[in-house]
Amino acid sequence: MSKSKIRNDKTCLNCRYVVENRFCPNCGQENTDTRKTFHHLFFHFIEDLTHYENAFWKTIKNLLFKPASLTKEYLSGKRLSYLAPVRLYIFISFITFLLIAIFPSEINSPEKTIEKESTITTKNKSFQNTISKNDSVKKSQTASNEEEEEFQDFGYDSVEQLDSIQKNAPESKKLTDFSYWANRKFQIVKDNNSKGELLEKFISSFTHNLPKVLFVFMPIFAFSLWLFHGKKRWYYFDHGIFTLHYFSFLLLLFLLLFLINKGLTPFSESSLVSFIQILINFIGIGWMFYYFYPAHRRFYGETRFISFIKCSLLFFINFILVSIILLLFAIYTFINLH
Known part of the structure; x- marks a missing residue:
């Protein structure tokens, strides 16, 4: 109050x-005074976001350690004691985006800068051989097997070499428009990034895009639940609330693991700290995978065997679907890399 x-x-x-x-x-x-201090404004903002008086911490506790309890309470009509499902997901997403953005990226470390400069130097040296390679392309209409492989994969030394070969090669040996675009894009990325940088950029992109992936995937996940359960007993709305709580749990646990790893990384040289970090990640990821089974069984009230079968099928189907979505995000990320 x-x-x-x-x-x-x-x-x-x-x-x-x-x-x-x-x-x-x-x-x-x-009926209170309308003019407020900054102190009041700040705490009023926190209270509005979290429904501060016990509801927030009670919601977080049940979300993490009592699978499906929030969903059952919400659908039974007990809604003032906990955060509303939509508000809960938005709040966790907001905090996740904010904290991930706060932590600096280590992509541009000095060691990687040196490695990148070495890569650029190698590229410049390799381009000196481009003219001689182009001359051999012009003189002969029949390419060797090694040359044919070069047209088919991403084995070029530089963007300039690729452009020159595409311009001067015989029509029968030129790449299609899409293959040329894909090869050129890959070459640009390869020329400007080391393998370590590419890996870090993809990992960074994954952590930044995970909330977006979850948001896009939620209605698909709720629809799969709707397909596997009685249409007369359960509405799509019920599955939607279950999905909001489940995905809030996934996002919250991901955020906690992210923060724990960031906090322990400076002390990772210690074998004890490293062991604790591995143990926490193992427990956290294990709970993340197992959580769906007790949540599903308790909410839908089915036997252990039936619930296990449905959970296994749902997990397999949704794993394929979310993999496709993640692949699309990875392709999108690669296209936008420089």
Whole structure:
């Protein structure tokens, strides 16, 4: 409850109704002073986001350690004691985006800069041989097997070499427009990034895109639940609430593991800290995979065997679907790399 001072004037500022206590009996607005300090503004923001008075921590505790309890409580009508499912997911997503953005990337470390400069130097040296290779292409209409492989894969030394070969090679040996675009894009990325940099960029992209992937995938996941359960007993809305809570759990646990790993990384040289880090990740990822089974069984009220079969099928189907979505995100990330 707000600790703001109650106004002496008993007329509601919103609807002009007479207010005897703290809240207007007509519209529900709190009858407190409208001018607030920054301190009040900050904590009011936190309270609005988290429904601060016990609801937030109670929601987080149940979400992490009591699978499906929030969904059952919400659908039974007990909604004021916990954060609403949509607000919960938005809040966790907001914190995840914020904290991931705060931590700096290590892509541009000095060692990698030296490695990148070495790669560029190698590229410049290799380009000196491009003219002689182009001359051999012009003189002969029949390429050797080694040359044919070069047209078929990403085995070029530089973008300039690829452009020159595509321009001067016989028509029968030129790449298609799409193959040329794909080869050129790959070559640009390869010329400007070492293998370590590419790996880090993809990992960084994955962590930044995970909330987006989950958001895109949620209605698909809820639809798969709808297909596997009785249409008369369960509405799509019920599956949607279950999905919101389940994905909030996944995102929250991912965020906790991310923060723990970031916090322990500076001390990773210690064997004890390294062991603790591995143990925490093992437990966290294991709980992340196992969580769906008890949540599904408790919410849908099915036997252990039936629930296990459905969970296995749902996991397999959705694993394929989410892999496709992640692959599309990976392709999108690669296209936008420089």
